[in-house]
């Protein structure tokens with residue numbers, strides 16, 4: 001997809017990809033062995049960038065929202081993921097070419113084929129066509145592959161509608177689409193088998209005896225749910241509260257693609273915010289954010305085959321029930337604020353609501369924060385209201401009380417039908433079936449009890465359906481059973497909290513942020529610049545001695561030491577390259593500032609400080625420069641503030 005940089009230039013993905021490789025932001029894993037698709041290693045700038053993103057995430061969420069962080073294991077026993085539903089349902093649809101053995105992810109294949117036909121239609125109508133490919137050779141090939149075939153307007157509309165809701169189809173529906181639109185192996189034209197489910201979890205066995213099957217976790221959430229009771233206790237039984245976790249997750253993606261955007265091992269940061277389901281899932285801090293507008297792409301728009309977004313203040317979105325509740329709305333705003341703090345381009349951010357089929361059956365509402373990149377709109381954060389599903393299924397399976405018990409302010413008086421059994425007669429009558437019969441009686445609904453009360457009154461005996469006993473029915477006489485309406489006083493309220501879950505893919509955010517921050521500075525040769533906010537930049541300061549003169553060395557050493565003591569990362573470039581070249585090399589890495597040591601520095605201990613984006617410089621004393629850098633990095637001042645109060649340094653020829 002053709003996108004533009006922050007300065008309005010056409011975005012050149014090939015140039016950025018080459019920069020990423022050259023400067024080792026990230027690189028394919030096991031490359032000298034030929035690599036494995038969907039696995040990447042991060043190099044020094046990538047690691048520093050990721051660490052800074054995670055650091056800001058911790059401050060923005062864990063610290064600001066007083067969350068409880070946990071670090072749970074990645075190895076997870078089969079039983080846990082069976083209970084959560086992942087063993088049966090965590091799957092994508094794949095289809096196989098029986099002739100070549102090639103495997104395609106069904107929804108991606110339908111998407112690609114329809115998109116390419118739409119491109120062919122554009123070509124046939126003489127319109128400009130974008131080709132999504134970083135490798136120039138492959139790009140040329142792809143352009144050649146586009147067949148200029150004009151489609152009927154109605155078919156164009158159908159294709160657009162399908163593409164707008166491509167995440168909404170199950171395997172059967174994808175199979176029908178493939179038949180209806182004659183979708184085959186794009187390379188050979190060979191017919192494909194119907195889509196089958198492929199579970200995305202990596203299976204393993206824990207321990208030497210291989211009798212404890214397990215998986216590498218596909219998300220961090222389950223570990224958090226299983227610790228719910230302990231965390232509630234840690235929080236002095238007080239609700240609402242949230243846990244948070246950062247760590248690796250693993251998914252055996254059918255066709256990893258688009259660099260860091262679809263990989264098989266990635267860092268996730270997830271929050272599980274537990275809320276009382278009664279009272280509309282209010283959030284105590286909603287008032288603070290209610291006027292913040294978000295760009296929302298709602299479900300109805302997508303169902304109509306459109307992608308128009310609407311800017312809506314979250315207060316209004318919750319009031320009109322477009323967003324299900326305050327807590328979900330609060331987190332959508334906090335997610336937006338976090339992404340903008342990182343330096344994401346606000347114009348390339350939208351929140352897309354999940355369609356009914358796309359959401360898990362138990363979810364009340366779900367929105368994805370999507371970022372626009374040259375690969376199209378990419379889901380970077382999912383934010384779902386998972387209702388009480390997870391805690392309920394784990395509690396049911398294990399018997400652990402994953403619920404909240406609260407003393408009621410006012411005791412609750414409940415009128416109800418109660419049943420008493422005369423155990424002395426009941427036991428001998430039912431013998432070995434006693435427990436089964438008792439359980440069936442216990443499980444009778446209030447309506448049923450009322451009916452049985454009348455039967456007992458009128459006939460002196462009742463008949464109860466009991467599964468697992470002969471005939472499936474038992475008879476009980478007045479002498480054994482008594483049914484009465486009584487008042488029960490409940491002092492404690494017991495409920496299973498609902499969960500709002502914001503789930504962040506750190507790699508997707510990191511890559512999208514790099515795309516949003518990258519541009520090229522025109523000059524003798526165009527040079528890449530990555531304009532990360534100082535707080536996010538992998539390295540904050542580049543220290544450059546004007547030349548190799550030995551007088552500069554102690555000053556550089558001292559400055560580096562001082563900055564380190566302030567917690568400001570810095571690197572020295574004392575190579576023989578020109579100052580301009582040295583700055584340019586670091587602009588590519590996103591290094592926010594440059595400090596130059598020159599002859600004047602030796603004389604009066606003043607230094608120049610250069611801003612990466614504007615290339616403007618100021619000159620001031622060592623103390624002033626260090627203080628300025630610190631406030632720029634922690635975000636208390638901007639470059640405009642610094643340039644406004646420190647003397648300008650005009651010697652641009654240093655560039």
Ligand SMILES: Nc1ncnc2c1ncn2[C@@H]1O[C@H](COP(=O)(O)OP(=O)(O)OP(=O)(O)O)[C@@H](O)[C@H]1O
Pocket residue numbers: 251253260261262263264266268379380381382503504505506507508509
């Ligand atoms: N294969 C992957 N590679 C990188 N990040 C991923 C991958 N799968 C999921 N994520 C990240 O984890 C977040 C939460 O996961 P979630 O289960 O909601 O994703 P998903 O809906 O399965 O994603 P998709 O539909 O793109 O496969 C996503 O928003 C995304 O940022």
